[in-house]
Amino acid sequence: MDLLLPRRCAGCGAPGEHVCARCREVLRSPPRRIHTRVDTHVPVWSFGPYADTHRRVVLAMKEHRNLAVRRHLGAVLAAGIRHLQARGELIDAPVLVPAPTRARHARLRGGDPVAAVCRASGWPVVDALRHGDRVADQVGLGVEKRRENLAGAVQIQRLPGAPVLLIDDVATTGATLAASSEVLFAAGCTVVGAIVICHA
Template sequence: MDLLLPRRCAGCSAPGEHLCPRCRERLRTPPRRISTRVDPHVPVWSFGPYADTHRRVVLAMKERRNLAVRRHLGAVLAAGIAALQARGELIDAPLLVPAPTRPRQARLRGGDPVADVCRASGLPVIRALRHAGRVVDQVGLGVEKRRENLAGAVELERVPGAPVLLVDDVATTGSTLAASSEVLFAAGCTVVGAIVICHA
């Protein structure tokens, strides 16, 4: 099979594995607290900047439909959450809530990549949020346009019955995290924070 469909590392394109040892080591860095341009109303942690290995892995799981790397990122997510709990930054064992994605984008990407990563973590997950139909792709939008695009456009699909941790792939301005946390807070939910694979 490797002759017909050779495996290449999602982080550096080295042949032989879905993620090579060097890229796994880079992704293993514990998450750290970051600030975003839009206040998300909760602490936000990131595994690294949107560059190099992190950027290529996110693009592989989203734009290249690399389903195998989503499983690897699930393990990274679980380890990162355990590190935050060990450091006392996350007290509760929260439900994971994937950030909403547009249904059409999920279909094109072979499923919702963030939800897939959450499920692959082995931690409890709930699909609590969805996008209203009028949301447009946010690539290329500035801070204000992102806020306008998401204003009233994130809807509650179901109410979580426990404290939740928001999960997304990339925090660019914080607009998606802010809109998501606002909807959850309005429903009386406890949001303990948000964690992203990388931040721009």
Template sequence: MPRRRTPAPDWAAALADLVVPLECGGCGCPRQRWCQACAATLEGPLLRARTRADLPVPVWALARHAGPPARAVSAYKDRGRTDLAVPLAAALAVAVDGLRAAGELAEPDELPTVLVPAPASARARRRRGTDHVRGIVDALAADLAGSVPGGPVCVAPLLEVRGRVRDAAGLDAGARARNLAGRIRRRPEGTALRATPGAPATVGALLATRATVLLVDDVVTTGATAAACVGALRAGGLAVDGVLCVTAA
């Protein structure tokens, strides 16, 4: 298994803690960002999620969308706890290690790893003030690239939501699929990628390179979003190896 480097001190977060009292994102325990007990809830066996939407690739999640994992995801995406991106990404990185060890994914020295963040609508980004999945993906890429031994990693924000979409909360599988129909599309060829040495640095190079491609999202519910994303990527010529999420509802 790769060994993970100890993260550098986050001085900005430490300063913020002087203004807003720090509490665990999973249980509210004071003076801890993410306590050991809550971290342990993301360390169990990786779940193979069953989705109502038809997906041609496996969907993996760290935990069920309940308890501390659900509260952490909610705090991260809707209550401004952007500091939780790092521990959530660290748990996802360990999951990637496990999938590699199990032979589900190629080893990092065999193929570069390409991470595609599930897109958010412009309205959701404005409301939250951030692209929350992209934040997790950037932290995950840094963790994977910093492991020992490491491997080439590329963050590929290839997808976007075009047009108006409804809030998916409360929608069933069919309604979610109709809500997204034709609205998740590939971005133009000139889309900027973030790549470490050895990873494809342009969309053209990515399409011409064999790689391990993972769609990353925070929560999988019916699988409608994941299915639309995988379909758009495949239609654009990019094979996807799996979908990796923090929680499965």
């Protein structure tokens, strides 16, 4: 199979591995606190900017159904959570809640990639959130339009039984994380923060 479909690194395109040693080194950088344009109501950490290696890996897991990359990012996420715990920035045992995605996108992508990354981390995962039917695609929308698009559109389908750590692939304005934390808070849940693979 490698002769017919040779493996190429999702981060740089180099042949031989799903993620090469250089790109693994880039991805293993600890998550850092970021500030989004929309107030998310909780601290947000990111593994890096939406550029170069991070951007290409996110596109591989989302648009190209690269399941191996999703598993690798699960390990990166698990290491990032342990790092934040060691620094005293996270509680000991959060439940991971993937940010909601449109059902149509999940079907086209071979399942929700963010949920797959969460499960690959080995941490408990609860698919607590979903988008309502009227949510439009967020691509190309500005800060206010993203807020309007998500206002009242994120719904709870299952209550997490423990403090929540929200997980998403990219934080652009913070609107999705804000809408997600707001609906969880309104339901009486504790949200301790959010981690994204990268931020724009």
